[in-house]
Amino acid sequence: MNASYSWLKAYVPDLSCSDQELFDALTLTGTKGETWHRLDKNLEKIVVGQVKEIKQHPDADKLVICQVDIGTETIQIVTGAQNLFEGAVVPVVLSGGKVAGGHDGGPLPENGIPIKAGKLRGIESNGMMCSIEELGCDKDLYPESNPEGIHIFSEQDGLPAIGSDGVEALGLRDTLFEFEITSNRVDCYSILGIAREAAATFKLPFVKPKPQLHETDERAEDYISVRVEDKDLCTCYCARVCTDIKIGPSPKWMRDRLRSCGIRPINNLVDITNYVMLEYGQPMHAFDLDTVAGHQIIVRRAKDGDRFVTLDGEERTLDHDVLMICDAEKEIGIAGIMGGENSMITDQVKTVLFEAATFNGPNIRKSAKRIGLRTDASGLFEKGLDRYNAEQAINRACALVEELGCGRVTRGIVQEIADRTDNWEDLPDIPFNPDEINALLGTTISREEMIDILKREEIIVNDFGEVIAPSFRQDLNEMCDITEEIARFYGYDKIPVTLPKNSATTGGLSWRFRVEETLRERACYAGFSQAFCYSFESPRVFDMLRLPADAKEREAIRIANPLGEDFSIMRTIPLNGILTSLSTNFNRRNKDVHLFEMGNIYLAKSLPLTTESPYEQMQLTLGFYSQSGDEDFYTMKGVVEALLASVSLLKCSEIAPFPEEEKKPFLHPGRQAVVKFTDWKDHRAIGYLGELHPAVAETYGIRARTYVAVLDCDDLQYRASFNHHYEGIAKFPAVTRDISMLVPKEVPAGDIEKMIRQRGGKTLESLQLFDLYEGEQISEGFKSMAYSLVFRNKEKTLSDEEVQGTMKKILNGLSGMKIELRS
Amino acid sequence: MINETLDEIRKKALEAIGQASDPDRLNDIRVSVLGKKGELTGILKSMKDVAPEDRPRIGQLVNDTRAEIEKVLDEQKQKFEAAILDAKLKSEAIDVTLPSKPLPVGHKHPNTIALEEVERIFIGMGYEVVGGPEIERDYYNFKALNIPDDHPARDEQDTFYISGQFLLRTQTSSAQVHEMEKGKLPIKMISPGRVFRADEVDATHSPSFHQVEGLVIDENITFADLKGTLAEFSKKLFGELTETKFRPHHFPFTEPSAEMDVSCFKCGGKGCRFCKGSGWIEILGCGMVHPNVLRMSGIDSKKYKGFAFGVGLERIALLKYEIDDMRLLYENDIRFLEQF
Structure with a gap:
């Protein structure tokens, strides 16, 4: 909202502060100044x-x-x-x-x-x-x-x-201010509203215009009748009629004030309606009465599919929720949005019908949106205007008609007001309790000072200790609202600075956040930098990741009003973000980039979402590409193990081959593994890792081997632990046995290790692969593997016989797996 | 006679030690003089020829000579060793200005760094850190926050809608309601998280960004407490000299409401390009929890009061780390991330 210093001073005659003082002081009482500049700058x-x-x-x-x-x-x-x-x-x-x-x-x-x-x-x-x-x-x-x-x-x-x-x-010895008005202060979308705030801020008298009308002897109701059919959408409709209209330019002072608010002067009649809209915050409309059939105004809803040409010459399509201003025969304006071409003022106009009304704000907002026509007027109406303001505004407009000599004003207002009640009764009862106000603010403002502050804002405390707010302050409903009024004019800066003195609380991260933080830290230690990716993406992602048409992941939650198809679904799989980021880095020639992201995927229990909230599952996603080839699948496997270990979950997890039917189509078919808890009965995956399928890497434009891993943080936090248990440092000597063997190629190392661990029992302290070889000297279909086994008993020195016994069990196990020993 | 011989041995030995050029030679001298077949040992062996009354004296003399030679030998040996070590160390000198072998450590995202700073400050003041859903019901995002249907604030925050009552939350304030509904009082919490608004991507906008919501509910909570808490927070986040300014504002879920500015931490409030000359930087919105909000969540608004605040994480990250384009935060270029 723009306002010039001189226009504000018209209603606060004693205003004498500097531009900067006005700007700062109004900001501190809640009318936030955005900018100000002098119109005579550099003149x-x-x-x-x-x-x-x-x-x-x-x-x-x-x-x-x-x-x-x-x-x-x-x-x-x-x-x-x-x-x-x-x-x-x-x-x-x-x-x-x-x-x-x-x-x-x-x-x-x-x-x-x-x-x-x-x-x-x-x-x-x-x-x-x-x-x-x-x-x-x-x-x-x-x-x-x-x-x-x-x-x-x-x-x-x-x-x-x-x-x-x-x-x-030139009228340029002035300053123009731009203020940000908050949505609760509809009254401040007017020069008078801001002037009232300025007067209260500086404790100066506020002088409101008092329209003095002379009026002719002709009665307005002989010219026009008003009927509001849809009172839910129009709470007040005021009409006045002016005759003997003489169109011409408006006076310079009016033009200058309009200009200061960025409005182009047109002619006296149009300028008056614009001027009153700025001054009172009440949009007005002027019809050529001779075009109003039957001299009758009917306010009613349009019919679906009605077409109407607005005064900008555009044809608009209407529906039954759009409120129309009509005459006896036809529609002549879209209520609160724009008048019609068929009733617009021309230079030949003789008799004018002024309209000042209040319409249902949300209806105007929605109508303007549907029709695709947002005007200064609709912008005001949609905020919900004070219906008592309409009458004052229309009187002011007519007084200006007389003052400017552009016509004669007939006697009286023709108006229809829905559920006409007494001014005071429909205002809320707000108790006035200075103790409670001080208790909420932490202040000791006296009752008198409070009443004085409120009076400056035309808010009255009556003899019954109730607050009576003026009708234009629809934002005042409860004592907390009054508390704010007192606080802002008392000065937020004067309110003391204290800390809550109540119950001591122990703060801290929730369990979930603590686990997530630990995983993030560990990912960083492992050399991965943290990425942030969007939660919504394109449905094309499923094709890019080669997911089959019936993949569960394709059942994604759709945004009804996305920014575009590329941001239209909530992700069900976290990979696209990290792959896109890796791709960006690859294209920018960044070497061997390692990224991780911690973010949700969104899985609907059923689609479309109606009553049940979807699952939001926090995923830790890691990815790297290695041009140098120094790193591979096993690097990622080590990272995953380190992450599991950071939340004490390594011992109860395993990284195993994917069952054929569960393999991920976006990963290399021979280089992917599932992460699961060994003791969960359903063997459900808690994550996976693998090399990116070359076709997917190609799609993302990453021309290097790329490895990814995904861990479900929800599953991890469910079992994570930060408890540690010291097991002592071994006192008795260890016995080491190496086994070297010829293993059928298809037998995974994991199976061999599992068997050795099972049979090795408690005394098997560790097991380490120290040689793996395929090729020359090894028969086709076999690989050579060598493990070093360390046995130790914590209580005593192991005897040879004990070790021998255990080794025998292990060797039996090996031969059961068709594994031959090599000597 | 023996005296003279001893003297001779001593002189010869000391001379030889003085001329020795390496530790091996010293060892030879030790063997030839002090060894089993050495000259001095020979003297001791010939003690039987000495008169018994002279033996103690002569013995003492031999021992003294031996001690003296040993001492000089050791001294000389240490000198040689020191010289050798010295030479070795000299030869091992390296160019310390050659590049390091960097530890391949990853970098946290600036959002996370900012968040962890904020969390640390509030945890220190006894706040719990909790989460909340991102796909939210209309009730939690709007209605329970005193934003009924048709409220203009719904238009101000361009909301992404899903279907039915579901939408992408536009503010972490929704987490307040979940926390209040748990029915445990007092409440002292912050809730960080992702929020969404239908803004096109540019240097200062992103359709998804992050906020940290704060909520305190207890008996006798005042606006002064709100000011004090946030002034403390600002000092911890931006430096001890940081000042705060509270301006009246409007949020449907707080009353009275305020926006908080901090004195520009670049120029200290004198005015610079960073703060657009005003000396102040707008940081967050806050206020006393509206009684409607308390009532809707089943809290006795007569007995309990509270304050709430919401701060944009990206805003803090951009300001604090002087990042000039919000898009950088979501591109994940490693050359950007490595600077944090």
Whole structure:
């Protein structure tokens, strides 16, 4: 919301602070200043001058030599402007002065443009006559000023004195503020609202306009009748009629104020409605009464499929939730959004029907969205306006009609108000309890000071100790709302700074977060850097990952209004994010990149989501590519084991071959493994790892072997532990036995180790593969493996016989697996 | 006579030691003088020829000579050893300015670093850190936070909808409601997490980002406590000299509400490009929990009061680590991540 200093001062006459003070003080009482700038920035030594004589430049066809009276003297100025005439009154920048911008309307230079006396084609020129853009103004807001030529003061506006301050004459000795208004303060989307805040902030009197109407003897109801059929959508409809309309320009003060809010002046009638909208925050509409059939206004819903041409010439399609303003025969406006072409004001208008109404905010918002037409008016209506404001605004508009001499106002308002109740009764009862207010704020503000603050805001505490809020403060419903009012004018900065003095609590991470943090730390130690990826992705991901058409992962939750197809489903598999990131790194020629991500996947219990929340499962996803080839599947396996060990889960987990039917289509078929807990009966996977399928790597454009691993943190945190158990350091000597064997190729090492561990029993302390060989000297279909077994008894020295016995069991086991010993 | 012989041996030995050029030679001298067949040992062997009354004196003399020679031998030996070690160390000197063998340690994401800092501060003040669902019911994201259907705030936060009552949460404030519904009081918690808004990706926007929500509910909680808590938080996060400024604002779920600015930690509040000349940087929104919110979650709003705050994690990361483009946070370029 924009507001100029001078317009605010019109209602707070004693306002005298600096621009910065106004900006800061309003910010601290809740009307947050966004920016401010002086309209006369970089305008120096500019006076009102009058062109006395114009002569052709002897050496330039396009230049003229002017003698300009600047009050104290007459100076010579050479110009290329085409719109001058003798007698024209113009702004003149004197030599040594400054203007704000160039005549080409480009962005304004920070320090303006200095103007010096000089010669133009050999003829002396002692200053410059200014165009509106050189004065730093938007030419679109000055329809009266020739955009190609010099700005000429209009006689109609009253000519300024020759030699007087040109900036003042232009109405530019002012400051424009931009404020951010919070959605609860509909009343502050108006100059009056901000002025009221300023008055309360500076403890100054607030002087509201009091519209004085003369009115003719004709009665408005003889011109118009109003019927609201859909009272749920229109709580108040006020109509007034003005006759003998004379369309012309509005006065300069009004145009300047409209301009300060970025609104282009059109004519007196349109300007009045815009002016009142800015001043009161109440949108208004003006109809040409002669186009209103039956002199009747009916407010009702449209019918589905109705078509209507708005005054911008566009045809709009309506539905039964769009509220329309109609006459006896036809629709003439979309309520609260835009009027119709069929009833719009033309220069020939004789009688005008003014409308000020309040419509159901949410309905206007939704209608504007459906129709695809959001206007200044709808933007205000959708916030929910104060219906008592409508009457004041329409009276103000009509008073301006009289004041500007653009018509005569007939007597009375024709209005229909839904569930008309007394002003006070439909306002909420808010108790006033200074002790409770102080208790919530932690302050000791006196009752008197509180009442005084509230009074400045037109909030009254009555004799019964109740708060009576004005109708425009629909945001005040409870004592906490009153508490805020008191706090913001008392000063948030004056409220003490304390810490809660109550019950001591022991803080800490939840279990889940603690496990996740541990895993993150360990992933970093393992050389992986943390990535952050989006939760939503494209459904194409399933094809990129070669998932079959019936894959469970394809049952993803869809976003109803995604940013695009590429962000339309909630991920059910965490790989795409990490692969995309690896791909980005690969394309940027980053070497051997290792990334991990900790993020949710989203699995619906049933689709579409209706009553049951989906599972959100935290996944730890790791991925790396290795151009050097120094790292492989077993590197990733080691990382996975280190991660499991960090939460004491290594001992109860195993990394095993995937059963054929469960293999992941996006991984290398011969280089993938499942991670599971050894003691979970259903053998459900808690994760997997493997080399990325070359076709998938190709799809993602990663031209190096890529390895990934996924662990389900929900499963991990379920069993994780940070308990440690010291088992003592062995005191008795160990016995080492090596076995070297010839193993059928298809027998996995895991099976051999499992068997050795089972049969080795308690005394088998460790088991380590120290040689693995395939190739020459080894028969086809076999591999040579050698393990080193360490036996130890914690209580005593192991005897040879004991070791022999255990070894025998192990060797028997080996031969049962068709494994031959090598000597 | 023996005296002279001893003297002779001593002189000869000391001279030989003085001339010895390496430890091996010293060893030869030791053997030839002090060894089993050495000269001095020979003297001792000839003690039987000495008159018994002279024996103690002569014996003492021999021992003294032996001790002296041994001492000099040892001294010399140590000198040689020191010289050898010295030479070895000299030859082993390396160029310490050659590159290191870097430990291949990964890097935490700046979001995580910022989050862990925030968590550490609040855990120190006795706060629990809890989570909440990202696919949320309308009730928790809006209604229970005093944002009924048709409330304009629903439009301000461009929400991603799923179906039925489900949507992607637009704020971690939803976690407040879950915590309150547990029915355990007092509450002192923060809840970090991912939130979603339908914003196109650019340098300052992302359709998914992170917030940390804070909630304290207890008897006698005041706005002054809110100010104190967040002032403390700001000092810990941005430095002891950091000042805080609270401005009135509006959130449907708090009343009174405020936005908090901190004094610019780059210029100390004097005004610079970083704080756009104002000396202040907007950090978070906060306020006293609205009684409607307490009531809807079954908390006696007469007895209990509370405050809540929400801070954008990316905002803190961007400010604190001077990252100029939010997109960097989601590209995961290793050259970016390695700087944290």
